Amino acid sequence: MKHDLRIIGYITFAIFILLWINQLFSGIKLYENEKTQWKIHVDSIIDNNIKALSLSDIHPDPVPTFVQLDSLLHGSTHYPVHFVIQQIDSSGLELFHYSRNRENTAKMIHAKAYPIADTPGEVLLVHYNFPFAYLLEKSWQDMLAIVALTLLLVFGLLYLSHAQQHLSRLQEQMIKQVVHDWKTPLSSISTLAELVERKSIAPEDEQGLKKIHLIQEEANRLKIGSQQLLKTLSGLAHLQINRSEFNLKDELLALLEKQRLANHGQKDLQLQLRYLVESETAYVSHFYLLGAIQNLLDNAVKYSGKAPHVTVICYQKRGTLVIEVRDNGVGIPKKQQKHIFNKYYQVNKGEPAHGKKGYGLGLNYVYNVVKAHKGKITVNSTPGKGSTFTIYISKWRKK
Numbered sequence: 245m246k247h248d249l250r251i252i253g254y255i256t257f258a259i260f261i262l263l264w265i266n267q268l269f270s271g272i273k274l275y276e277n278e279k280t281q282w283k284i285h286v287d288s289i290i291d292n293n294i295k296a297l298s299l300s301d302i303h304p305d306p307v308p309t310f311v312q313l314d315s316l317l318h319g320s321t322h323y324p325v326h327f328v329i330q331q332i333d334s335s336g337l338e339l340f341h342y343s344r345n346r347e348n349t350a351k352m353i354h355a356k357a358y359p360i361a362d363t364p365g366e367v368l369l370v371h372y373n374f375p376f377a378y379l380l381e382k383s384w385q386d387m388l389a390i391v392a393l394t395l396l397l398v399f400g401l402l403y404l405s406h407a408q409q410h411l412s413r414l415q416e417q418m419i420k421q422v423v424h425d426w427k428t429p430l431s432s433i434s435t436l437a438e439l440v441e442r443k444s445i446a447p448e449d450e451q452g453l454k455k456i457h458l459i460q461e462e463a464n465r466l467k468i469g470s471q472q473l474l475k476t477l478s479g480l481a482h483l484q485i486n487r488s489e490f491n492l493k494d495e496l497l498a499l500l501e502k503q504r505l506a507n508h509g510q511k512d513l514q515l516q517l518r519y520l521v522e523s524e525t526a527y528v529s530h531f532y533l534l535g536a537i538q539n540l541l542d543n544a545v546k547y548s549g550k551a552p553h554v555t556v557i558c559y560q561k562r563g564t565l566v567i568e569v570r571d572n573g574v575g576i577p578k579k580q581q582k583h584i585f586n587k588y589y590q591v592n593k594g595e596p597a598h599g600k601k602g603y604g605l606g607l608n609y610v611y612n613v614v615k616a617h618k619g620k621i622t623v624n625s626t627p628g629k630g631s632t633f634t635i636y637i638s639k640w641r642k643k
């Protein structure tokens with residue numbers, strides 16, 4: 245049913261476009277026809293009026309004859325026509341030019357050349373325009389139809405694109421909500437699996453332990469996958485954040501603790517928090533801001549070799565909350581620094597850092613989160629020495 249409706253929609257749209265193209269072509273044809281009719285009409289007026297004049301009178305002074313011809317021509321048509329009268333010699337050179345308003349002949353139509361008696365090769369040429377008023381009077385219905393169809397098409401397309409955007413936003417919001425809601429059950433599964441491992445399974449029960457580890461691994465995979473999906477979606481649309489007041493210092497300490505646990509002793513990791521802000525609470529998005537800092541921490545560890553020293557420093561600068569994440573890692577070359585917040589950008593694409601796959605989405609996510617807080621993020625990095633990512637948020641306190 246849904247597909248049928250879509251096909252009917254496409255067919256209607258295609259018919260509409262064909263109608264519009266057809267109307268446009270008939271409009272062009274109509275324009276050419278009317279122009280030909282106009283030429284026949286004006287040429288006969290010029291013919292009649294020139295017959296009433298004696299062209300040899302233009303020697304030695306052509307002005308009186310040309311003024312007379314010009315007013316005769318203007319008197320014979322009630323449309324706003326501009327006439328240009330030229331006297332041209334046998335080599336095609338203009339000898340005299342007459343027009344009321346110094347019009348340019350480039351886009352004008354011209355009548356046949358009238359030979360000037362007594363002077364062989366010399367001709368008189370009359371140019372005139374195709375007035376829009378004539379076209380409007382003759383074919384206003386067709387022009388109206390073209391304009392109406394064009395407007396309909398433009399508004400139709402604008403409406404469709406607006407409706408499509410609205411639908412995508414709704415879908416995105418829904419997916420985000422669902423994925424976000426997975427967080428708690430996944431954490432419960434991990435915690436419970438840990439509990440079962442410690443309390444209900446004997447250390448020598450290899451099979452039992454294997455199964456529990458499998459549950460933990462799968463839950464972890466789902467967690468990483470859902471985080472990745474959230475990052476992608478957050479980069480797609482304008483991020484909407486909900487602020488709440490919470491203890492930032494405690495949450496940062498918990499983040500570092502989580503990072504320490506996730507390391508499983510693989511690297512010689514040193515993590516430190518220097519919290520220098522007077523107030524321990526902040527009014528920001530708990531989910532997104534902590535997610536962004538988590539990303540910076542993940543990167544700091546990922547891109548810092550075997551012994552990462554990562555420090556998170558929080559302080560206040562002229563009322564603005566500043567959060568720095570410093571590492572002693574590989575650093576980022578100057579040239580690449582301006583691109584790293586772009587979606588899918590990776591400094592060494594195809595060479596995952598220590599086997600960890602990346603998608604070039606993390607920093608784009610951080611950037612969008614900071615932007616949604618009306619803040620700023622900068623990077624200061626020296627290849628071989630380390631990097632510092634700094635987040636500035638000026639509105640971080642509840643009023």
Ligand code: ADP
Pocket residue numbers: 543544547571573574575576584589590591592601602603604605606607608631
């Ligand atoms: P990825 O999934 O590749 O880590 P990110 O968007 O998080 O994507 O980072 C983009 C690129 O920036 C990375 O590929 C990496 O080269 C570089 N980068 C990010 N953080 C750091 C860091 N702390 N030290 C060195 N390079 C970094």
